[in-house]
Amino acid sequence: MSISEVERAPKPRRRDAVERHDRLLTAARSEFAVRGVDASLERIARDAGVAIGTLYRHFPTRMDLLLAALEPRLREFLDGSENAMAIDDPWDGFVSYLENLFRVQAGDRGFNDFLSRRFPGSPDTERIHDQMCRQIEDVLTRAQEAGAVRPDIALADIVNLIWSNGRMIDATRTTAPNSWRRQLYLTLDAYRAAAAHPLPEPPMTDEQLYDAMVELNAAD
Template sequence: MSSGRRVRKDVRTNRAALVSAARTELAEHGLDMSLERVAQRAGLGVATLYRHFPHRAELLDAVLAEVLGRYADLARAALDDPDPWRGFVTFLERTTRLEAADRGLNDLLSMDLDGTPACRAAKQEHYRTVCAVIARAQEDGSLRADLRAEDLVFLTWGHARILEAAALTDRPEIWRRHLAFLLDGFRAGAATAAPLPPVPPEEMQQIMERLGTRRS
């Protein structure tokens, strides 16, 4: 292998190690994670971290792109389920389980981070696949017709408090009980007319921008 190729491989390897370490730190310490601990966990120096990610937001951006890619994979798995309702339910259960195990994930998902093309592409693919999961269950007649992806964002934010409380008990999976209540409200047969229309995507983007500013 030539020295140039070896350098490029090392750069990719180091970057992946830093993003993986940041995911672990985020899960354990939330958005207050220490960049010094990230570098140490990755087995690299702080100077190497800053060469890859000069600003904390750039590292969080890379982590978010990876997380959204995982969510999109879960959505595609849901689309492969022959039962649209079961696919929808399984998608929500799996994403909620990820959030239950990761202290900072919900805050990260609500931040307006899209500084890189990779993150913007991940956001678009995540939104597209989630909308497809919703639409398929609605076309099947099992999911209430007025649910939108933006509604799931608000419900996820609300459920985050339940996850936080559940982590303080000796029954950390109690969130599954409350998710079951939510899912019953999503069923087409149990639906009543919503009192207000959903938040449009443009307004949701503005909300996330404001939340991101408050957390930065």
Template sequence: MPAVEPAPPSRRDARRNRELLITHARTAFVEQGLTASLEGIARSANLAIGTLYRHFPHRTDLLVAVYGATLREFLGGIESTLDSAGPWDGFRAFLDVLCSAQVGDRGFSDFVSRRFPGDERTEALHNRLCQLAERALAQAQKAGVVRLDVTNADLVMLLWAGGKIAEVTGKVAPGAWRRNLHVALDGFRATGGDALPGPPLDDAQLYQAMARSND
């Protein structure tokens, strides 16, 4: 007697499975970062890994489903802040909001600070974030409140440092990252400090560094 093919899931079941996968992926990414096991995510949702891949053929598809709307809302909030604040307050608020978004969510920290070459959705979001960073920095430098040799790459490296600090101190001193941020902010001020050693990363080097962090 020929085997009976299982019936395809109904649309309602498919929607339920997709939402289950997003929910369990969010939990895994928050705790483990973007390299969380996809097999583990499927298993925690009591679904087969094949079901996950049917909904999300690539890891970036799942990342966008979990964090895309959050990052768009986050970028909108930054833009509103820059529209309403003065040059120094806007620059400081931009970095504070950017760094604080990493606290307690390793996945969002990874998502904000990395590049995913070849994915138009994430590239568009990260390009917008870079444009806002350039705007915050340019306004502050034009107003003479931030030193002229600071570049976008310096802000990204501060983001990387803040993310690591938040990760390793989160359980024992949740606010430690903010102290480090304010030390860095004093270093960014246009107060005639020592010249910075070495050249900054150029745009191509920064992009490569952000993309390599996914290896």
């Protein structure tokens, strides 16, 4: 996935317009990080010191604003992902990929929501999610082929882990903000091939997983 997919080509603007744009991004990053992707756009405009109409002139839709606001988090995630996928040992690469993913997830509720949901009306977010899913499948398959990860783990199991980790992050954000690391490593022990036992249910299909992520977005 290229960062260019979530960036918009800049156009020449007056200094005051640039300043309003920057204030809107600063306010949006703060609000989305604390309140998630459903943060009030009116509050963001008010915190930026502009009218709601000005917000919409700069960012015609919520998703335009969200993607612009999340760009630093996406860049941080991508840089960490590339480093993890370059690790020679398949198990270490798998662990590093997930730890990077959940570390960025823990630092921003908006990014947490973004990871957990699907937004089928937004082609940009669909491309980003598809690329993330391919990355997860790549690091997972590599570790499985090396015999490090049990063969019955699927993409849906990793997304389930993202969901459960998101709830833990919300619950422990102020009391024990690093608790997610303990839970991740407990789960990783269960993912090891040597610890495998038969599972009572198959993983969700790709179609079921997609529908569940869309439903989660609709429910929230």
